[in-house]
Amino acid sequence: MGIFPGFSGWINQNIQQPLKTSKRSKNGKSTSVSEEDRYIQGPWYWDPDLSPKEKAESLELDHVKSMPLLSTDPKYYDLDELARQNELWKSENEKHPWNDAPDKVKVKTKKGLCHLNIDFTLGSPPQAVDEMFTNPRNLTFFHSMGKYKNHWRTRLDTIATKVLKKDGPRQITEVEKVLRWKILGYNGTFPIHVIIDENHQKVTATYKKVKVKYMKVFEGSWKMEPLYVDQERLCKSRSRISEEEYKKCSGGKGRIGSKVTMEHIFQPSSFLNVPPVSWFIRGIAVKVTKVLLQDLREFVTTMNKMKVLD
Structure with missing residues (x-):
């Protein structure tokens, strides 16, 4: 199937x-x-x-x-190949464990706008990671772990979605979410209402706010690129190759991970965009983003450690 x-x-x-x-x-x-x-x-x-x-x-x-x-x-994309990759990650996990590179997070503020640039890797193919980013069923990709587990079901929940336009691989969707946060003894919920413009073939997306509480600007983008994690071990090469070449030289045993690049741009509402309140808001945004990425990493790691289905 x-x-x-x-x-x-x-x-x-x-x-x-x-x-x-x-x-x-x-x-x-x-x-x-x-x-x-x-x-x-x-x-x-x-x-x-x-x-x-x-x-x-x-x-x-x-x-x-x-x-x-x-x-x-x-x-x-090829669903059968994606399923094969998911099973390959599980079967190869013990013999050839692979660890994600540390996240690269850069924060820059200019003229009141905060630019948050993030690069990270995950041990799962781009289409699978994209599914985690966009699936509105409130599955536990962003599951509350550790001290949060007794308080919240998930950190990030979808409230409503509606497809506004579908044109080939391009899909424009209106999305309402709620983000739960906790930092320095404070906690709360943060409603997010955005338009997401996705390309299912290129595995990219941009988003922009419809209405986000306390935010004057709230927008960004992401893209997922294939990462041939076994290339050096199985293909004896570091030069850039295509997915077909990778599959051939690895004998079909090469796992495909994801290199994810994200940019998030936000600016608090005018009455909040002054120190020290603006510092606090930026601190929450950066902290929560890192926590969500860690949730994804822990989820993928757990799935890769599961036994292969018979």
């Missing part, structure tokens, strides 16, 4: 939160969904290898959290 259960299958099997299904009236029609369930609008794509019977059975589940769906368009 293509990518399932190789990718989304293990999501549903291993990290899914308890489901909250919609209630049905006597005539079989669903009643109105709660505020918590507004995000079920999508965007969603079915695995193209799913049989009509499997799709029908999935639809009977009555909740998008339980369905084998993707938030990125599978027309623009």
Whole structure:
């Protein structure tokens, strides 16, 4: 079945939160969904290898959290190859462990605008990482760990999504999220309402605020590039090669990770953009961003340590 259960299958099997299904009236029609369930609008794509019977059975589940769906368009990448890579990361983990490079975070403030530039790597293919960034099902990619685990389910939740435009690999989506933060004994929630312009083929995106509380400017971008982590060991080469060349010279045993480049630009509202309040806000933004990246890293590391499915 293509990518399932190789990718989304293990999501549903291993990290899914308890489901909250919609209630049905006597005539079989669903009643109105709660505020918590507004995000079920999508965007969603079915695995193209799913049989009509499997799709029908999935639809009977009555909740998008339980369905084998993707938030990125599978027309623009090889689902079978992605599933193979996910299994390869698991099978090679003990024999050839791979550690992510330390994050590179640069913060620069100019004319009131804070530019946060981040480079980091993850042991998972670009399309899988993109799915983690954009999937609106509130799966535990950004799971509260350590001292937070008794307080919050996740740090970053999606409230609602709506596709505004779809043109080939390009998709423009309106997204509402809520970010939970805790720093220096203070904690709170931070509502985020943005427009995300994605390219599912290039694995890139830009975003810009519709409305973000306390922020005059809130925008940025990200891109995921393939990282051939076993190239030097299996191909005996450091020169740049293509994915096909990498697959050939590694005998199909070469893992593909991700090099992620992000830029986040923000500026607090005028009445908050003065010291020391502006310093505090920038400190929260940088701290929370680093914590979210660590959540992703811990999630990917945990998945790679799981046993290969029979």
